[in-house]
Amino acid sequence: QVQLVESGGGVVQPGRSLRLSCAASGFTFSSYGMHWVRQAPGKGLEWVAVIYFDGSNKYYADSVKGRFTISRDNSKNTLYLQMNSLRDEDTAVYYCAGRDQPFDYWGPGTLVTVSS
Amino acid sequence: EIVMTQSPATLSVSPGERATLYCRASQSVSRNLAWYQQKPGQAPRLLIFGASTRATGIPARFSGSGSGTEFTLTISSLQSEDFAGFYCQQYDNWPLTFGGGTKVEIK
Numbered sequence: 001q002v003q004l005v006e007s008g009g010g011v012v013q014p015g016r017s018l019r020l021s022c023a024a025s026g027f028t029f030s031s032y033g034m035h036w037v038r039q040a041p042g043k044g045l046e047w048v049a050v051i052y053f054d055g056s057n058k059y060y061a062d063s064v065k066g067r068f069t070i071s072r073d074n075s076k077n078t079l080y081l082q083m084n085s086l087r088d089e090d091t092a093v094y095y096c097a098g099r100d101q102p103f104d105y106w107g108p109g110t111l112v113t114v115s116s
Numbered sequence: 117e118i119v120m121t122q123s124p125a126t127l128s129v130s131p132g133e134r135a136t137l138y139c140r141a142s143q144s145v146s147r148n149l150a151w152y153q154q155k156p157g158q159a160p161r162l163l164i165f166g167a168s169t170r171a172t173g174i175p176a177r178f179s180g181s182g183s184g185t186e187f188t189l190t191i192s193s194l195q196s197e198d199f200a201g202f203y204c205q206q207y208d209n210w211p212l213t214f215g216g217g218t219k220v221e222i223k
Binding site: 035044045046047050059060061062095101102103104106107108109 | 117150152154158159160161162165171172203205207210211212213214215216217
């Protein structure tokens with residue numbers, strides 16, 4: 001069965017960096033676009049970024065453009081989100097989601113807390 | 117950016133009653149509209165895509181309609197497990213955008 005499992009969350013100081021990973025299984029990962037979506041505590045869903053199946057195209061929300069980078073390793077069935085220059089407002093549960101859009105599968109999420 | 121507006125923010129409904137949720141787009145998204153359900157502490161679950169097609173395993177009491185800028189999600193007879201948050205999402209244009217959500221609570 002399809003599984004997406006995020007990892008890499010934790011507590012980080014403002015201005016620092018963190019890299020999230022999402023391990024995919026149960027489907028042909030290299031055939032699908034994949035996304036990151038986040039949800040601040042008690043708030044709604046915010047789409048963060050997408051990467052095409054072959055990594056050829058990437059799009060970002062304005063709120064993270066220039067600070068976050070989405071990437072993938074199809075040989076490892078893994079999606080990544082490199083988050084630099086983190087801000088308080090980046091505190092959220094980060095979900096890996098796919099396949100393509102809309103999102104028929106989601107991971108359980110990983111919590112990122114940006115705090116001094 | 118396409119802005120998605122959901123109403124109402126909170127809907128109080130008794131079990132067995134019908135619930136109707138609304139989603140409006142700031143510009144046409146054709147039928148590239150999805151609905152998700154999210155329960156506390158869980159990831160969202162896809163309910164409807166293409167404005168009206170139920171995702172795999174979704175009960176027939178969930179139905180979607182609309183096109184362009186106006187969309188509706190109807191739950192025909194609310195079951196106890198249906199009380200949750202619901203979000204619409206347009207996937208017609210980048211960036212993808214979600215509505216602010218509707219919380220369906222027990223009356």
